[in-house]
Amino acid sequence: MHRSGFRVRWKIFVLVSLIALLLILLSLFFLFPSEVERRARSGEYIFLEFWVNEHGRVLEGEPFNLSIDFPRYWLNEDSHVLGGIVNPEFIQLNSSLKLIYGSGNSLSGDMGGGVASDLFGVYSLPFKDEVANLEIRDLSGDGTVTVRVNETDISLKPGGKWESTFKTIFRHEGGVIEVEKRITLKNHGFVKPELTSLG
Numbered sequence: 001m002h003r004s005g006f007r008v009r010w011k012i013f014v015l016v017s018l019i020a021l022l023l024i025l026l027s028l029f030f031l032f033p034s035e036v037e038r039r040a041r042s043g044e045y046i047f048l049e050f051w052v053n054e055h056g057r058v059l060e061g062e063p064f065n066l067s068i069d070f071p072r073y074w075l076n077e078d079s080h081v082l083g084g085i086v087n088p089e090f091i092q093l094n095s096s097l098k099l100i101y102g103s104g105n106s107l108s109g110d111m112g113g114g115v116a117s118d119l120f121g122v123y124s125l126p127f128k129d130e131v132a133n134l135e136i137r138d139l140s141g142d143g144t145v146t147v148r149v150n151e152t153d154i155s156l157k158p159g160g161k162w163e164s165t166f167k168t169i170f171r172h173e174g175g176v177i178e179v180e181k182r183i184t185l186k187n188h189g190f191v192k193p194e195l196t197s198l199g
Contacts, residue, residue: 034141036098039190046099046143046158047075047082047188050132054179056111061175066112073102073119073195075188082191084119087198091121098122099139100193103132110177111170119195134185145187158189 036046056064073084082100091100104117120129127136138146143158154162162185170177 036139036141036143040095040097043093044080044190044192045097046139046145047102047191048099048136048145048147048156049102049104049184049186049188050129050134050149051103051117051184051186052105052132053182053184054105054107054111055109055182056107056170056177056179058110059169059176059178063110063175064112064170064172064177065110066107066114068105068107068112068114068116071104071115071117073117075191080189080191082119082193082195084193084195085198086119086195091119091195093121093193093195096123098125099136099145100191101127101129101136103129111179143187143189147185149183149185154185156185156187158187161186 033041039045072086073082075082091097099122101120101122102117103120104115106115107113122136122139125136125138128134133150135148136145137148140146145156147154147156149162150164152164156162164183166181168179168181170179
């Protein structure tokens with residue numbers, strides 16, 4: 001009987017200790033928010049950018065000379081202010097926003113010229129950009145973003161950058177062009193968005 005009572009008291013002690021430890025951990029979580037949570041409270045968010053530049057060189061015939069426009073966002077690297085004219089269906093600044101994703105492309109050389117870009121709000125993970133064959137998988141408390149691009153897993157801390165370059169052949173009615181595609185993925189770190197809605 002004595003041993004049975006001791007076992008019961010021991011189980012109660014262990015259970016109470018575990019509950020107390022859990023409560024302490026939860027209080028620490030709320031008292032000491034992560035860098036991402038702390039910055040979000042002041043209106044700053046991680047800005048992840050995916051960019052493709054296509055540079056052309058004529059192999060046969062004429063240049064392609066396509067013109068594209070226009071960039072819908074711009075980043076001041078010194079002040080970390082992200083400006084833009086955005087589609088409210090793509091992004092809204094609210095408490096559910098986890099990070100801001102920018103996607104753009106530019107043309108140069110014999111492919112043409114100009115820039116086109118857009119901003120998107122990421123409210124849940126994973127987030128997929130089917131056009132870019134990109135998936136944002138995770139955002140850690142310090143702002144590190146884990147991404148999968150073209151079957152490659154990439155982890156970028158704030159300020160981190162990843163690049164990939166390859167060449168393709170582009171044929172059009174007027175000729176043949178060798179195109180060098182440069183893909184750049186950059187975690188710009190925390191930015192302060194100042195956005196204007198298209199609507």
